[in-house]
Amino acid sequence: MSDVVTEAVAALNAKLAGGFSGTAKFAIKGEGSIMIDESGARAGDEDADVTLTASTETFKAILDGELNPTTAFMTGKLSVDGDMGAAMRLSGVLG
Secondary structure (H helix, E strand, O other): OOHHHHHHHHHHHHHOOOOOOOOEEEEEOOOEEEEEEOOEEEEOOOOOOEEEEEOHHHHHHHHOOOOOHHHHHHOOOEEEEEOHHHHHHHHHHHO
């Protein structure tokens, strides 16, 4: 597991205190994937309700609150595949 994924899992678990309703996967190009569900965040690469794909830089900017997930999607920096409702719920959690 990459350092980026390890750090991201810790940051996401801090933000997702109550877990997440449904399943989501963050695919970080060149680094790996993070699964998010009712238990919180963990490294993994399983099927999910929604998959969000971004570069390491974009993902870090979203986690750090420097980039709004909706803005990242609208500008093509974040791609979403699957349940848009789940993506919007996750966006609300991430800020």
